[in-house]
Amino acid sequence: MKYPFAAVICLIAGASLCQAADGDPGRGAQIYQRCLACHSLEHNRSGPRHCGLFGRPAAALPDFSYSPALKSSGLVWDEASLDHFLENPLKAVPGTRMAYAGVKNSQERADLIAYLKSATRDAEKCPSGSSP
Amino acid sequence: MSSIFPPAAQTAAARRGFLSGFGKLTLSATAIALLAGHDRLALVGPAAAKTAGNDVTFLNAALAAEQEAIAAYQVGAASGLLQKPVLDLAVQFQGHHKEHAAALAATVKKLGGTPVAGKAQYSFPVDKLKTQADVLGFAAELERGAVSAYLGAIPILDDRELAKVAASILGDEAMHWAVLRQALGQPPVPSAFVS
Numbered sequence: 535m536k537y538p539f540a541a542v543i544c545l546i547a548g549a550s551l552c553q554a555a556d557g558d559p560g561r562g563a564q565i566y567q568r569c570l571a572c573h574s575l576e577h578n579r580s581g582p583r584h585c586g587l588f589g590r591p592a593a594a595l596p597d598f599s600y601s602p603a604l605k606s607s608g609l610v611w612d613e614a615s616l617d618h619f620l621e622n623p624l625k626a627v628p629g630t631r632m633a634y635a636g637v638k639n640s641q642e643r644a645d646l647i648a649y650l651k652s653a654t655r656d657a658e659k660c661p662s663g664s665s666p
Numbered sequence: 667m668s669s670i671f672p673p674a675a676q677t678a679a680a681r682r683g684f685l686s687g688f689g690k691l692t693l694s695a696t697a698i699a700l701l702a703g704h705d706r707l708a709l710v711g712p713a714a715a716k717t718a719g720n721d722v723t724f725l726n727a728a729l730a731a732e733q734e735a736i737a738a739y740q741v742g743a744a745s746g747l748l749q750k751p752v753l754d755l756a757v758q759f760q761g762h763h764k765e766h767a768a769a770l771a772a773t774v775k776k777l778g779g780t781p782v783a784g785k786a787q788y789s790f791p792v793d794k795l796k797t798q799a800d801v802l803g804f805a806a807e808l809e810r811g812a813v814s815a816y817l818g819a820i821p822i823l824d825d826r827e828l829a830k831v832a833a834s835i836l837g838d839e840a841m842h843w844a845v846l847r848q849a850l851g852q853p854p855v856p857s858a859f860v861s
Contacts, residue, residue, distance in 0.1 A: 568815075569814070570807050574791075579734060580730035633819055635822050
């Protein structure tokens, strides 16, 4: 009974009360489904594709039209910068075109980032050409 | 196609029920809500300009996603993989997305913005769409994503009327998602909350 109750508290209270443990890419794959209206790993949609994301500067895809705000953010995508951005994109990068409130729960973010880290460099999910 | 439907949905009566209410709507509740919201917005004056800018960003993001969904349903409908009554469903859901897109574009204009244009070409994983179930699964993925996208917009929209419109579209997309899951033989409503 304890765990579901804790999960509900995390859901209600948001990140602050919930310590993020190591991310679980399996759970992260489920969370990534929230992003699929605008993103996919391999193809640009209304949001940029995610293949090759890790280690790449923000707004680096030559064939996607980014906001000036993201282009001048100076961010490089790694665990820390993604954690900060995905918690509240509009606050992390004011003026970004990613009009999404964010993933407030820190454990969910850790899971999501663990998934992104493996999936965006997976040779099958990201065949050559999908990560510039 | 019968293998797609769980046994309970296979009777003719259930199928009729499944397909009933497929009519052509002229002016949807969403469009009416939009218009109502915007007359009010127009009265707010210059202080609302910055606010409207934020909301236009979201409306255009949502519009782009709706345009993509319309194109995806087109790919599905034209694939030859969908059989009736699933094909009729796809066409009806596409019609809803067209209504959403029209309402969103009209609202962007009312707020003084420029609606994003649809792309001439979208990249869909067509090589992975080989059966009716593949097509339905892909559509379900987009609908599920759309639910999250609208949910993620509600807290950041400054105008309460627009937040209500987002919730109204969210409800429609969630119904699409549930029906597609049902058609795939999955539990139609997987949890008590959407996220």
